[in-house]
Amino acid sequence: MTVKWLMHFQPNQGTTLTSQVMAEACAVAESFPGVSRDGRWRSAMTFYRAVPRDQSLPAPSDLPRDLIGISLHDLPNEYLFVMRSQRLILRAHSSVQTVMDKLQSYKGRFFINFEGLQYKWGDFKLRIGKCLYNPNEALRGIVMEVEYLPLSSMDKSQRVMEEFYEIWREAVASKLLAGQFINTEVNFVEYGLGDSYTPQHTAVLYGMCVVQVIASSNKNQ
């Protein structure tokens, strides 16, 4: 799988996030020569909470109380679970969602959808999307996924991605967007993930990024 970085948009202090910012970010992407639009993309995240079988007994401590489930746009047949407390990731077939529904051991508490536009720029793929809180479609954040197609090694692609990130940040700053994109930093070793990029890496990135997005949106409200 090829290397990806995930960033989220941090609005300036005192400003609110609107759909206008999303349009502006897409305009920045389209302003680079050679960029071509490549369709739309969509991922979905579910926050599960454990449902204790017997209400009177305390929940066993070794079972995770919270679970994040992610369905990624480039892997429609799979579903990934992230347990942040235990630093575990599970990769399953997408039909596991029906199993979860039937089992009712964990219930989906709230849902976040990512959807937006996808661009191809030489060996890079950019995906800019809105982070929407499901029930009321409220805009919680804007994320951008950058993928570098030739490489799968995190280590070897580090410098390339860093320079791309700088180029992107400069472009955003020069177009005077009301905020900046912050990269999601994750210590993959804690999750037992290696140098070769996998969907599990993406799942962890999204899990971490969403936490930051929610935190920054709560701060700004």
Add this chain to the structure above:
Amino acid sequence: MEPQQQAGSGDAPPKQVAQAMDRLGRAARLIAEIRLGADRILEALLVSNENPRLSEKAAELTLGEEDAMRRHFLDLRTVGKQLEDSGVLSGALRSRGNSWGLHMPLVCPDGAVVAYAWKRQLAGQAGASAVDRARLALKAFSDQKRRFFPQLEDDQLNRSNNDTIKFPPTKRPRLLHRPTQSPNIDSTEQKPMLADILKSIQTEAPGVTISTYQRLEWSKRAESLASTMNDSSLDQPKEQILSNLSGSFNEVAVIELVASGVFRVLVSLHPAGSTDPDAVAFFSPNEGGSYLHSRGMSVHHVFKHVTEYADKALQYFQSSDPNKALSHLLSWICSHQSLFTKNCSKCSKLLAMDKSLALLLPPVHRPYLLNSKDHDQDFATAYHIGCSSYDV
């Protein structure tokens, strides 16, 4: 001018190929016309110089020629644009996902035009297997002759080595003037052996894994890479052995160099078992499929550009130091381990926007000129395409 019929991508590939061949023909005719026009102008100038009385007529002629030349140039530019759009001049040898196995006609760096790009590879393989078949046939005949007609003393057949077949110089358009060599001259006298070259490269560049294959072995491996790439749990290919993936070095036709996480490079040798490199191509380590061969092209822009540059490097090594061409080439290839980490030696950045290509690329040009000193050639500098000062 005849009406232009655009062969869109909806047309069948044979039509596109025919159109492209037609346009190439037209371009050649236009170029010939331009040459003739230049000749006429020069002649007119010469005549008017010698014969001042005719200078007015000559001036008229010149003006007329100038108009014609301008029209020819405009037409040439249009044809050129059409060719570029249809992918002929960029030399894109994409065999993946291409319908009917046909490619656009390829204009090779040496100027040869190949209507079907796979023709060259097939011709090469056909040539190689024809040599093998001829050798086997000769051996069979000489064995039978010895058995059934022992009384016949025939020096030409009996005394020769089993392997001596002097085949005529094969047409290898990529190579510049080289003396034809029969493959089994005792190479230790003139050139280093393949095994020694590979061993010394392995010590020089420990981060690169080198493997050797016979031609058919490599085709199988390329196909298997396509399926293993889907399994993301696989980190590296298991083959780590330098020596003897093929039984002996006599039949090695493909050398694979893998720098983990950076590149996979294929170098083909022609004839098999020799130390003469024939073609080179760079690929991403996560690519796999039948298009992975030394005359193939990666799907990624960065590797496409490195491969184009590598072609030039190969031609340079072959013309300047044919005996050591393979060593130089392999050293040069190994210097690319830092392809994604080494900054450009001119602008000190890693990624740069190439305006004409509209792409962000790392420095893909690594100068290959050799010093007059023989040893310790380290190809240590790297340039972006736009920063490269060589006129290459």
